[in-house]
Amino acid sequence: MNQRLMSIDSINAKQSIMGISLLGKLVVSKGYDLEGMLNKSGIAMDLLNDPKASISLTQEIAFTRELVNTMTEPDLGFQAGQCYRINAFGHIGLAAGSSDTVEEAITFFLKYIRLAYTHFDIDFFTSAGNAVLRFNDKYNLNDLRRFYLERDFSFAFLSTRDMFPRSIVGQKPKTIHFDFPCPSSVEHYQKLYQCPVHFSMPHNQILFDERYLALALPLANSLTRELLEEQCKSQERALLGPQNYDEKIRVIIQATQAEIPSLDKIAKQYFMTPRTLRRKLKEQGVSFQQLVNEELCKKALHYLSTTTLTVEQISIRLGYSESASFIHAFKRWTGKTPKAYR
Structure with missing residues (x-):
């Protein structure tokens, strides 16, 4: 042994x-x-x-x-x-x-x-x-x-x-x-x-x-197996937490209420180089920027649908220094402006 x-x-x-x-x-x-x-x-x-x-x-x-x-x-x-x-x-x-x-x-x-x-x-x-x-x-x-x-x-x-x-x-x-x-x-x-x-x-x-x-x-x-596998995935996350690096990064982004940590900072949390983290994400078929965009889009849609926050307030919560940058990003994600979506 x-x-x-x-x-x-x-x-x-x-x-x-x-x-x-x-x-x-x-x-x-x-x-x-x-x-x-x-x-x-x-x-x-x-x-x-x-x-x-x-x-x-x-x-x-x-x-x-x-x-x-x-x-x-x-x-x-x-x-x-x-x-x-x-x-x-x-x-x-x-x-x-x-x-x-x-x-x-x-x-x-x-x-x-x-x-x-x-x-x-x-x-x-x-x-x-x-x-x-x-x-x-x-x-x-x-x-x-x-x-x-x-x-x-x-x-x-x-x-x-x-x-x-x-x-x-x-x-x-x-x-x-x-x-x-x-x-x-x-x-x-x-x-x-x-x-x-x-x-x-x-x-x-x-x-x-x-x-x-x-x-x-x-x-x-x-069909039974497919339904049960969804339960397995949920049980795995609840018991063990996120296991893949894309899941771990999504959790970090979801928990952040301001500027998103850079890939360099996240890599340090897991005691690896940014290059290694990029490679691991590539093996999972995603990039860091893709994860950021997807999670920020989810947050933006949530705020627009469930709160009365202004576009300026939402942009601050998502880490944008200017609302114009957020509006441009949201239109790129959804094809609409935040105002049109709301």
Whole structure:
């Protein structure tokens, strides 16, 4: 494992409470004190009843460590993965299940992987007749790494078993590769995962017959998926904030009540050069000036439609030193003067 990975304790990310809620059912079913474990992790018990609640990554790690230290069962990671079903992931799971094919479902799920509960980056590709899901370390998980790998692999196998048809003629068997030594016996793991399991391998990955990827899913519905994806986007923004630089810059412009910060100033906020920021925006198909124009136009239309502010007052709020400059810009954006639009 790469020891230069960022410590997970230093990450200030948020995630849904639902992952903890699902594991809480496992804790209760085994007769352990869920509320005590939550209190030690800084998580209020009543949050489990709020599906919109979020917790910090640090809190989630603290709870997982309490779970592992308290429930000292050798198969705990596998059992934890069995607590999850694809529909337990809310909109992302339902949207994936509405995809046309297995490949589209996996691709969709990975597109919004930040809404899931994994702490790994996942590569998806085909090789030698196999489809491969390779789990790469994103943080330094230390003593919890094996638990999270076994949990996520258990979930992956459970969800694919739910989605995939039972068999393909002449299919290759599903196979698991772990990069850590076998903790007990290979036979024990193969019984748990119901497939060949190999240890001390170069990568942590799941392999299955690539012909599965083209198979149609029984609940495929393009309209449902489109509607659910909009919900995924909203949930992603609410939970994680803007992720792409065009979104981040739009948020800055929207929050500014006077002169818009220059690209140079915004680049400094993200510890990069203006040239790098321009390149990143170009990769997203936009320019800085395009973002400024679009957001100023939205603001202008809002003020003209919902307030009695004068054109001069609106131009000041948008950062123009002269109303004539604003009028010229507004006409370029809309084909009308502000007065004509109002």
